[in-house]
Amino acid sequence: xxxxxxxxLAPPGSTAGALPGRALVIGxxxxxxxxxxxxxxxxxxxxxxxxxAPVLPESCDMRWAQVDVTSRPQVAALMEAxxxxxxxxxxxxxxxxxxxxxxxxxxxxxxxxARNIAAALDGRPVLLVSTDNVFPGEAExxxxxxxxxxxxxxxxxxxxAERELLATSSALVLRVxxxxxxxxxxxxxxxxTSVARSLMRGERLRIPDDHWNTPVLVEDVxxxxxxxxxSGRTGTLHLGGPRRIGRVxxxxxxxxxxxxxxxxxxxxxxxxxxxACRPRNACLHSEVAAQLPELQRHxxxxxxxxxHALTF
Numbered sequence: 001x002x003x004x005x006x007x008x009l010a011p012p013g014s015t016a017g018a019l020p021g022r023a024l025v026i027g028x029x030x031x032x033x034x035x036x037x038x039x040x041x042x043x044x045x046x047x048x049x050x051x052x053a054p055v056l057p058e059s060c061d062m063r064w065a066q067v068d069v070t071s072r073p074q075v076a077a078l079m080e081a082x083x084x085x086x087x088x089x090x091x092x093x094x095x096x097x098x099x100x101x102x103x104x105x106x107x108x109x110x111x112x113x114a115r116n117i118a119a120a121l122d123g124r125p126v127l128l129v130s131t132d133n134v135f136p137g138e139a140e141x142x143x144x145x146x147x148x149x150x151x152x153x154x155x156x157x158x159x160x161a162e163r164e165l166l167a168t169s170s171a172l173v174l175r176v177x178x179x180x181x182x183x184x185x186x187x188x189x190x191x192x193t194s195v196a197r198s199l200m201r202g203e204r205l206r207i208p209d210d211h212w213n214t215p216v217l218v219e220d221v222x223x224x225x226x227x228x229x230x231s232g233r234t235g236t237l238h239l240g241g242p243r244r245i246g247r248v249x250x251x252x253x254x255x256x257x258x259x260x261x262x263x264x265x266x267x268x269x270x271x272x273x274x275x276a277c278r279p280r281n282a283c284l285h286s287e288v289a290a291q292l293p294e295l296q297r298h299x300x301x302x303x304x305x306x307x308h309a310l311t312f
Contacts, residue, residue: 009144012231019042019226020084020125020230021044021045021085022047022082023044023046023086023088024046024049024082024086026067026088026090026091027048028050028052028062028064029050029056030218031090031222032048032050033062034219035222035226036048036062037058038219038222038225040062046062046063047082047084048062048065049066049082050066055185065081069092069112070109075120076120078120079120079121086126086229087124087125087127088126088129089127089128092113093110094154096152096278100277106153106157107156107160110157110158110160110161114162118165121168123170124170125171125172126171126172127172127173128171129174130174130176131154132176132213132282132284133152133154133158133279134149134150134159135151135155135279135282136149136150136279137281137282140281141214141284141285142238142284142285143284144287145287151277162236166235172231172233174228175236175238176284177213177215177240177241177283178191179217180193180217180218180306181217181218191250192215192254192307195254199254199255202264205264205265206268207247207267208268208270209248209267209268209269210246210269210280211278212245212246213282214240214241214242214282216239216241217303220298227294228294230294231294237288238285238286238287238289239286241300243302248265251265257308
């Protein structure tokens with residue numbers, strides 16, 4: 001696949017400072033639900049859309065419309081029916097291991113969905129939530145100017161989606177690092193919740209000792225998304241947490257917060273585990289965010305501080 005540098009972050013456009021009156025969030029999972037709750041709390045009329053009805057607490061009480069994002073007629077009809085002022089794209093499977101086993105389906109949903117959204121935008125601004133997996137993971141962390149070279153099928157699909165939407169000139173791509181938070185009822189809970197649940201059951205956990213992240217709290221992603229939707233910016237921006245941490249160290253920290261035995265955490269290489277297809281360093285930092293005035297009130301929380309504050 002031919003590689004491209006990310007689209008540079010553009011200065012605010014004419015819509016800067018004004019939240020959309022109505023927003024369409026394409027997706028209804030854990031992150032999409034938190035984004036919708038944040039927008040609704042700010043007075044934005046928000047509609048979630050996905051193939052299946054929402055099941056998570058964050059999403060169930062929201063207005064919802066059904067759509068198969070791989071169907072161009074359905075996406076066009078959805079846009080016509082909702083008439084959003086802005087769109088947030090959080091569509092497609094995020095299970096990296098599943099995507100690696102089903103690369104064609106992952107690509108069709110992420111890239112095909114982005115292509116269909118782009119065709120229906122009609123000049124509307126769109127924010128795509130993307131991933132650190134568009135990088136190979138050779139560097140300890142990746143800024144916006146780093147060369148993309150996807151580490152896996154998920155990264156390839158998301159990078160293709162980025163390109164489709166950036167080509168509209170009305171898109172902001174927000175690449176986020178590993179998203180975490182307490183996810184009590186999700187079908188595939190995030191790392192923090194999965195580790196906490198297993199430890200509370202006294203189960204041993206094989207955790208990769210050669211995999212690093214810059215985890216970011218789900219509420220921070222939602223706050224940045226809402227803020228950036230009113231900024232009028234386009235291009236590419238990174239959101240990673242302020243701490244680079246290995247999975248083993250994080251899991252042991254969770255164990256200490258729970259009063260569980262840290263010896264239940266068994267360090268193991270990524271090879272031969274579900275983490276084998278992940279880049280060694282799935283880490284992001286931003287080269288520009290500190291200079292953006294609209295983000296000064298939304299500094300990401302440190303993962304160890306957030307884990308310490310959570311009530312399990």
